[in-house]
Amino acid sequence: MSKIKSSVLKNIASMKNTFNNEKAQSSNGARAIIINVDDLGLSSAVNEAVIKLAEHGRIGASSYMTGGQITAAEIRTLADLNVDIGLHFDLTGIFPSDLQGSLRSLVITSYLRRLDSSQVTDIINRQLDGFEDIFGHAPVFIDGHQHIHQFPIIRQSLVKALNARYADGSKNPICARVTLPLVNDLKSWIIYSLGGRAWRKLCVENSIATNHYFGGVYGFDANFQKLAALWESWLTNAPRTNHLLPAMHSLPIDIESLGTYAQYGSTTPAIHSVPNALPSNLSPTLIMCHPAVPAANWQDDIKAAREREFEWLMSRQFEQLLQEYEVRLVRWSDITNNK
Template sequence: MTPEFAMKQVEKKRIMLCADDFGMNQAVNDGIVALAEQGRLSATSCLVGGPVFRSGTSALLASGLSSGLHLNFTESMGQAGLYMPVSSLIRRTMFRQLDVQQLRTQIDQQLDQYEDAMGQPPAFVDGHQHVHQFAQIRTELVQALNRRYTEHKPYLRYTWPANLQDTPRAQQFKAYIIAALGARPFATLARQHGYSTNRNFLGVYDFEGGSQRYAALLSSWLQNAQDGDMVMCHPAASIQADDGLGVQRYAEFQVLSSPDLGCWLTAYGLSL
């Protein structure tokens, strides 16, 4: 190995490419496992109430991916509990209108479900539609994690955007709206209690445009990513008819499984 090559290796920026929604449907599970086998992902976030979460855990464990809990308060998927549209959840958490005991119960139940199926604590915790950072929820989540994980704390997702200078303005706006729902207070709370987070966040867009548009977005995100950043994605190996995002999930899978991803990682000095 030449000194020049060794220096380039040292200077590589390590990022996390995390696929959300494992357990939502079989197409999502298949896509995530396939990408893991290709070395195209770092992690996946699990919907423990999803219809195929438990049946997919063997394949997930065998994949070697880091996995965590995708805390859910917006899609019941046939489960009883505290679920509502995200707009209602934002409003009710903002005014501290949720029942605290219900919040605690649901957080603990989902952590229990994850541990029972996976046989281990989650490596990290984030939120479906970013609910983990919402007012009320973030406080109860951190308290639950404090009670359960005194030695090995999971890391937590921080949604403040990374550099978005090459991202269309509409997508920049959406990214900052998500962050405004609690990114900074959540990060402050997490650090006060000794939890690590990613540096900044990428991957927010409107889930439209097919593979060509997603490729352009992903390339720009990777070009601007810095060491410690997280890129969120939502792939699926096929189009699930009853999934409103199914077409775009498949488009993401096509891009993530293409040779282009490896080329971008190399060109921008990144590793997963």
């Protein structure tokens, strides 16, 4: 374990040295951002949060944990709201398998190359099969619970499985989450150091479209005011995209008390109208979040943090922050549709 820790720290130092050089921001245009809710299916409280946020146009994507709970009515509502649904590949959460265990044990076994690739591939295919059975289509994108999709053995098995299932063009192209840090904080760099650079390289080599920078990382200990400060930091650091117009008001701001950042045919009145045409080389920033509506019928290690996130994302203050930083909320499918 000490060798793994030493290797991680060396990787962090190396990557930080190139961080400022790589992150050149444009001076004009809006900020193209995917706001993605992780852990769809974990509980009805998480599912309800995804739907409510989508109805208000605050998010456009969510990643589903195969083996979780979701109703046919919730699936129809998410489809009506044009929410992109991806696979939240899971070996450390709720999906039952022979490899199910703690994040620590998975890091050790993957970096010591003790994972059986055929076993990993089988679990990947089982989760993809389960996803397709539930939603009736392939996932729009892939990410990993606790970012395990970028670990050694897992990342190679995942790319091979995706190519075997989808590379013939019979189904829509699949995007993938990469974890290049949006802000220069230790936890973000630790996540990226655990296979993030190698995963990005694999995606490029296999023509898998990805986000560019990745934000939303924090210790799940923030109150409402701290969340506001974190989001302002993430939006401040999100690069602008040339030739991308910010959202424009099309209806009076007082149409709805909370307002909405809706687009793509949302069911709520759109007070921000955004044209669908996007630059062909769009590579948006991804900000993950983990909201859940307040509910007493379930428990989770970060339940309180999830409920605070939901309060923040539904707030008027959050919408005003999106306006202030000229955010264009885009979806994963916008990346592939413009290639």
